[in-house]
Amino acid sequence: MSIAYVVVTLLAAAMAGFSAASVFLRAKWVVEPLADYGVPRSWWTLLGSAKAAGAAGLLVGLFVPVVGLLAGVGLVLYFAGAVITVIRARSYAHIPFPLVYAAPVVGALVLGA
Template sequence: MDIVSVTVICVAVLANVGIAAADLAKAPFVLANSAEVGVPSAWIPTLALLKAAGAAGLLLGLLGVRPLGIAAAVGLVLFYAGAVIAHVRARVFHTIGFPGLFLALAAGTLALTATR
């Protein structure tokens, strides 16, 4: 595996761990954004666990369990595609860059994981 792939996957793992931690800590920006797009605050811990599971799967894929890494990347792409859709449906465009960035990172990770 080349350095670019390892770097992108590590960034994706760290980004998802970070946002999952912010979700679990009920950071004010998380609560405000979720309320604005119509996501009930009761869903936030479950969504955080999905992000953390995705990060763990990417890490395990990086460590050699390739099918799990691919599955985690697919899951994160679907998760963040749903987040972008939620922003569009709610017409909340001023914060759409964040799920868009996570979606791009997940898609890049999927491309790199699936082709190695």
């Protein structure tokens, strides 16, 4: 296990965890766009839980690699879905935001391979 892999995985987990906490705490800069995109309010806690589980899975993956792999794939799919949601809402200026969160996850997957 390389130092780069550990650092990038920790960064990815921290970013996903921060994103989850932002949803749980109903940060205005997160929930207003969700409402604008048409994401039902009843989904918000589930979406935050998915990100939190992904963050935890990445951390566990440092010790149990298959868990990290599955968590990383799950987070990449989650953020791909976020990009699709933003595109469907025609909020093109917001496309970079989920990509910024997905980038370290992809990096962790590549370095872990």
